[in-house]
Amino acid sequence: MTVQTPDWVKRAVFYQIFPDRFARSERTQHPRGIQFKPWGSPPEEQGFQGGDLLGIVEKLDYLQALGVNALYLNPIFSSAANHRYHTYDYFQVDPLLGGNAALRELLDQAHARGIRVVLDGVFNHASRGFWAFHHILECGSGSPYLDWFIVQDWPLRPYDNPENLPINYDAWWGNPALPKFNVNNPGVRDYLLAVAKYWIDFGIDGWRLDVPEEINDEPFWQDFRKVVKASNPDAYIVGEIWHAAPDWLRGDRFDAVMNYIFSRAALGFFGAESLRIDYKPGGFPLAPLNAHAFGMTIDQMLSLYEWPVTQAQMNLIDSHDTARTLWMVNEDESTLRLCTLFQMTMPGAPCIYYGDEIGLTGPHDPGCRGAFPWDAPAAWNKDLLDFYRRAVALRHQYPVLSLGSFEALLADNHLYAFRRDGEGQTALVIFNAGQQAAVFDLNTRHVNDEGKTFTDVWHAGQYTVENGRLGQITVPSRNATILVLNS
Numbered sequence: 075m076t077v078q079t080p081d082w083v084k085r086a087v088f089y090q091i092f093p094d095r096f097a098r099s100e101r102t103q104h105p106r107g108i109q110f111k112p113w114g115s116p117p118e119e120q121g122f123q124g125g126d127l128l129g130i131v132e133k134l135d136y137l138q139a140l141g142v143n144a145l146y147l148n149p150i151f152s153s154a155a156n157h158r159y160h161t162y163d164y165f166q167v168d169p170l171l172g173g174n175a176a177l178r179e180l181l182d183q184a185h186a187r188g189i190r191v192v193l194d195g196v197f198n199h200a201s202r203g204f205w206a207f208h209h210i211l212e213c214g215s216g217s218p219y220l221d222w223f224i225v226q227d228w229p230l231r232p233y234d235n236p237e238n239l240p241i242n243y244d245a246w247w248g249n250p251a252l253p254k255f256n257v258n259n260p261g262v263r264d265y266l267l268a269v270a271k272y273w274i275d276f277g278i279d280g281w282r283l284d285v286p287e288e289i290n291d292e293p294f295w296q297d298f299r300k301v302v303k304a305s306n307p308d309a310y311i312v313g314e315i316w317h318a319a320p321d322w323l324r325g326d327r328f329d330a331v332m333n334y335i336f337s338r339a340a341l342g343f344f345g346a347e348s349l350r351i352d353y354k355p356g357g358f359p360l361a362p363l364n365a366h367a368f369g370m371t372i373d374q375m376l377s378l379y380e381w382p383v384t385q386a387q388m389n390l391i392d393s394h395d396t397a398r399t400l401w402m403v404n405e406d407e408s409t410l411r412l413c414t415l416f417q418m419t420m421p422g423a424p425c426i427y428y429g430d431e432i433g434l435t436g437p438h439d440p441g442c443r444g445a446f447p448w449d450a451p452a453a454w455n456k457d458l459l460d461f462y463r464r465a466v467a468l469r470h471q472y473p474v475l476s477l478g479s480f481e482a483l484l485a486d487n488h489l490y491a492f493r494r495d496g497e498g499q500t501a502l503v504i505f506n507a508g509q510q511a512a513v514f515d516l517n518t519r520h521v522n523d524e525g526k527t528f529t530d531v532w533h534a535g536q537y538t539v540e541n542g543r544l545g546q547i548t549v550p551s552r553n554a555t556i557l558v559l560n561s
Contacts, residue, residue, distance in 0.1 A: 097129030117441055
């Protein structure tokens with residue numbers, strides 16, 4: 075049976091938002107005496123800078139002008155951490171973000187503009203403040219919720235202790251702040267599945283799932299999919315898996331994964347001369363790739379899954395879990411532009427990390443989580459922003475770039491070219507990662523192209539197929555040429 079994935083995702087351009095650092099609204103009502111860090115404080119500092127969901131609502135005009143039609147939000151539920159991966163109430167949007175009412179307004183306003191909203195689901199672990207774990211801390215072995223977590227001995231050591239003894243309960247990577255759920259407990263399963271259903275019924279458009287491999291329980295994730303899809307068959311389920319994951323994408327668990335294979339390949343080819351090769355996002359080293367190695371990597375990536383799954387992959391370059399792209403390539407803006415244009419012309423849903431489009435940079439988290447400088451537009455890279463708007467608009471204008479088939483044409487000498495067919499269009503996309511302009515002939519590989527004229531929609535000019543080839547195609551250095559034919 076062919077795997078089915080949501081059609082809207084194949085046309086989506088995602089924008090990832092770290093809520094505490096994106097935008098702060100004066101409409102969000104806080105108790106008197108609340109204190110936030112000054113907006114724009116160094117991201118390395120602990121504390122909250124006060125970004126909230128109504129702030130996102132008030133920036134929807136900006137996002138719509140960028141061409142974004144889907145949002146992925148880092149966790150928004152009640153938490154004592156600014157990143158909110160330490161959840162203590164899964165049924166309550168953090169009051170600092172505006173509470174459930176603010177999410178309601180964000181969903182209504184976003185949906186009215188045709189913008190989908192996907193939330194981050196952290197179901198492997200909770201926090202020390204989660205009500206069931208708190209009950210165990212207070213009641214010890216007498217707590218009825220003891221089996222919701224995995225305790226080795228007593229007394230529990232949830233904080234640093236003078237003897238420097240290890241923690242004595244299962245936690246994410248041994249972090250005592252993040253006790254791991256015991257999903258073998260039927261009550262835990264029921265609770266987590268109820269959370270998944272509640273927010274889908276509330277109106278969210280899907281879940282991005284944090285560290286799902288650490289819940290090594292295939293039936294749980296199969297049940298998760300059934301619950302989500304029963305409430306909304308069009309909901310998107312995407313997992314944070316950093317490597318090839320064919321077992322997860324057979325149609326019974328996830329629709330897609332965050333495509334870090336795509337990220338590493340794009341950075342390796344387009345940033346080959348500027349890459350920080352000592353940096354290992356997710357534990358995977360970055361490595362320069364020549365055109366041949368890049369082409370082989372892309373071919374392998376595209377062969378991993380059925381086509382509907384490939385079309386639904388979340389193609390990202392960076393995220394809250396990595397350094398920003400500009401930092402990874404030693405501030406080489408041309409690499410960021412090439413990677414972004416590659417996102418916008420490849421199968422899969424491109425995902426922009428907030429602020430990349432205006433030139434935000436920074437090292438690994440928390441350095442990559444700086445506040446969006448709304449109050450300092452003079453610091454924005456306006457040329458880069460214009461580039462992003464144009465690249466996103468190109469993807470929307472030519473549906474073949476979202477929905478068309480894929481055929482590699484060339485991978486040689488800093489050049490990489492591919493063909494996409496569908497939606498009554500053909501696109502030939504040629505990248506030049508080299509420092510010199512390239513002028514060459516290209517075999518289109520299709521006999522029925524003879525005599526037809528392709529238009530360069532990224533620069534200007536036209537090229538006509540003669541004897542099966544497009545002659546003297548010009549691709550500027552560190553740039554691309556995108557040729558489109560309407561059938």
